[in-house]
Amino acid sequence: MDKPGAGLNQRMFAWAISRFSGRYEQFAGKYKERLFAGLSGTVLEIGPGTGINLRYFRGNDVRWIGVEPNLFMERYLRAEAARLGMTVDLRIGTADALPFDNESVDAVISTLVLCCVKDQGQSLREAIRVEAGRPIGISRACGGGAGNAATADAEFHHACLEAVGRWVPSESRNRRGIGARRVRVRRL
Numbered sequence: 001m002d003k004p005g006a007g008l009n010q011r012m013f014a015w016a017i018s019r020f021s022g023r024y025e026q027f028a029g030k031y032k033e034r035l036f037a038g039l040s041g042t043v044l045e046i047g048p049g050t051g052i053n054l055r056y057f058r059g060n061d062v063r064w065i066g067v068e069p070n071l072f073m074e075r076y077l078r079a080e081a082a083r084l085g086m087t088v089d090l091r092i093g094t095a096d097a098l099p100f101d102n103e104s105v106d107a108v109i110s111t112l113v114l115c116c117v118k119d120q121g122q123s124l125r126e127a128i129r130v131e132a133g134r135p136i137g138i139s140r141a142c143g144g145g146a147g148n149a150a151t152a153d154a155e156f157h158h159a160c161l162e163a164v165g166r167w168v169p170s171e172s173r174n175r176r177g178i179g180a181r182r183v184r185v186r187r188l
Contacts, residue, residue, distance in 0.1 A: 010070045010071065010072050011072045013070065013072075014049075014050065014070055014072035014073045014076060015072075017049050017050050017073070017076075018050045018076040021049075021050065021052055025052055028111075032053065032056055032111070033056060035109075036053070036056040036057065036109065039057070039060065039062060039106070039107050039109075040060060040061040040062055040106065041061070041062070041063065041105075041106030041107070042062075042063045042065065042104070042105045042106050042107075043057065043062050043063070043064050043065070043105065043106060043107045043108075043109060044065050044066075044067065044098070044100065044105040044107070044108045044109070044130065044131070045064065045065070045066045045067070045108075045109050045110065046066075046067055046095045046098070046108065046109070046110040046113055046123070046127065047067070047068060047069070047095065047110060047111075047112075047113035047116070048066035048067075048068055048073070048077060048090070049068065049070070049073050049076075049077070050073055050076035050077055050080060051066075051076065051077035051078075051079075051080035051081055051088075052080070053109065053111060054077075054080055054081055054084055054086055054088070055080075055084060057086070058084045058085070058086060063089070064086065064087075064088050064089065065088075065089045065090075065091065065105070066088065066089070066090045066091065067091050067092075067093040067094070067095070067098060067099070068090060068091075068092060068093075069092065069093065069094045069095075071092060074090060077090060078090070094117070095110070095113060095114075095117050095123035095126060095127070096117060096118070096119050096122040096123045096126060097126065098126045098127070098129070098130050100130040101130070102129055102130065103129075103130065103131065103132035104130055104132070105130055105131050105132065106131070106132060107131060108127040108128075108130060108131040110127065
């Protein structure tokens with residue numbers, strides 16, 4: 001199981017994310033707007049970081065709850081919530097042991113988080129366990145156990161298949177010509 005952290009690396013990561021995530025958000029924002037449109041009720045965000053996704057829930061009928069393992073993200077997230085005039089419920093915890101009852105939230109969202117957890121399969125199973133509506137994620141497989149992208153992709157997609165059980169395989173090649181199996185996980 002992952003555990004929350006508060007070391008120097010976490011402090012530096014929180015600072016860097018708070019300063020440099022704007023460029024990624026320019027690219028991903030249009031996709032997030034479509035993915036998060038129409039969400040209502042209790043929305044659980046796994047790994048909300050500095051609160052960059054909060055803007056997509058402003059004005060919606062959403063009770064937002066976040067589970068974040070990095071203690072240093074809280075100050076940035078709360079500042080963003082205050083700027084947006086939102087009330088947030090932030091809890092310290094990890095994706096592989098969510099502190100919620102079965103089917104207790106209406107939606108689970110996670111953006112760029114699954115590449116950072118130790119046990120992707122367990123984290124996906126937890127998200128599916130607690131949600132009563134629909135799980136939504138934007139992720140990129142990275143940093144697998146063997147440290148290469150093809151292995152990380154295979155590990156991530158195996159975790160999706162194991163947790164969700166629905167997949168569509170296809171073969172693709174990256175820029176270096178290394179073959180990697182790609183799997184799209186369909187909405188449940």
